Amino acid sequence: MRARVFVTLKPSVFDPQGKTIVDALHSLGYAGVEDVRQGKYFELEVAAESTDKARSMASEVADKLLANPVIESYRIEIG
Amino acid sequence: MRFAVIVFPGSNCDHDAYYAAKEVLGQQAEFVWHKETDLRGADAVILPGGFSHGDYLRTGAIARFSPVMDAVRTFAAGGGPVLGICNGFQILLEAGLLPGAMLRNRGLKFVCEHVHVRVEQTDTPFTFACRSQQVLRMPIAHGEGNYFTTPEELRRLEQNRQIVFRYVDPAGVATDESNPNGSLQSIAGICSERRNVVGLMPHPERACELSIGSRDGLVMLESVVKAHAAGTLAAAGSASV
Numbered sequence: 001m002r003a004r005v006f007v008t009l010k011p012s013v014f015d016p017q018g019k020t021i022v023d024a025l026h027s028l029g030y031a032g033v034e035d036v037r038q039g040k041y042f043e044l045e046v047a048a049e050s051t052d053k054a055r056s057m058a059s060e061v062a063d064k065l066l067a068n069p070v071i072e073s074y075r076i077e078i079g
Numbered sequence: 080m081r082f083a084v085i086v087f088p089g090s091n092c093d094h095d096a097y098y099a100a101k102e103v104l105g106q107q108a109e110f111v112w113h114k115e116t117d118l119r120g121a122d123a124v125i126l127p128g129g130f131s132h133g134d135y136l137r138t139g140a141i142a143r144f145s146p147v148m149d150a151v152r153t154f155a156a157g158g159g160p161v162l163g164i165c166n167g168f169q170i171l172l173e174a175g176l177l178p179g180a181m182l183r184n185r186g187l188k189f190v191c192e193h194v195h196v197r198v199e200q201t202d203t204p205f206t207f208a209c210r211s212q213q214v215l216r217m218p219i220a221h222g223e224g225n226y227f228t229t230p231e232e233l234r235r236l237e238q239n240r241q242i243v244f245r246y247v248d249p250a251g252v253a254t255d256e257s258n259p260n261g262s263l264q265s266i267a268g269i270c271s272e273r274r275n276v277v278g279l280m281p282h283p284e285r286a287c288e289l290s291i292g293s294r295d296g297l298v299m300l301e302s303v304v305k306a307h308a309a310g311t312l313a314a315a316g317s318a319s320v
Contacts (some may be wrong), residue, residue, distance in 0.1 A: 016184065
């Protein structure tokens with residue numbers, strides 16, 4: 001089963017890379033892109049009997065390793 | 080006094096720390112590989128700078144799970160002095176031995192230069208021999224040194240006097256220009272609530288001899304030697320773990 005984990009900086013945390021990317025887009029003429037937040041994306045191949053179990057394992061590894069709870073939050077999609 | 084210098088895959092300031100402790104200060108020093116589980120009777124532990132595990136995922140995020148970190152955690156819990164320099168500081172943050180996290184530098188550039196920091200607290204084992212508000216000139220070399228923490232945690236750090244170093248100008252004033260990476264409140268280094276674990280982004284071990292530009296960092300390592308000699312370090316910190 002595949003679990004997808006999306007890790008992003010919390011809204012309260014300044015993202016210097018996102019800011020640089022949005023500035024670059026503006027200089028390319030994309031004034032309509034108002035903001036960019038850069039994040040990380042992980043694909044986990046999980047051996048689990050149910051989507052619930054896959055989700056709980058993905059959540060556990062996200063808490064433990066993939067995301068730093070001080071600055072980041074995450075979202076999980078299964079399948 | 081015995082220093083243990085922890086070596087992670089990708090550490091690159093381990094020899095600088097070893098040299099400063101052994102050759103400059105004339106103390107005993109030993110390298111301890113990150114797979115080891117014993118600090119071999121060390122009186123002080125240094126987590127050196129570098130790029131442990133290639134900085135993959137986040138700086139320090141993989142190193143915190145190295146087997147030796149259990150021994151470092153036990154040593155710190157017993158009051159033993161632990162110094163995290165640059166990547167070592169990042170590892171201490173990821174390991175939860177110090178509060179907060181590092182973000183990419185404000186200007187996105189890897190910053191490699193000499194900076195000035197002001198000693199805000201002198202009651203840690205690594206600032207014991209410093210004067211209050213003493214300004215030290217030391218090099219920095221990092222891409223992720225932009226210290227961040229929550230407003231609540233920042234209040235706790237201030238209340239408990241855990242902010243040990245701030246980036247300042249040569250006159251000792253913290254300005255926006257003197258903040259090389261965008262760190263919250265110009266924070267360059269902090270200590271644990273118990274004060275025995277200290278982390279900072281500047282490199283004191285690379286500022287121990289005038290021939291390499293500065294010897295301002297030496298006072299930090301002299302501090303722990305003096306604290307050890309004066310017996311002010313926790314007894315448990317001296318025990319083999």
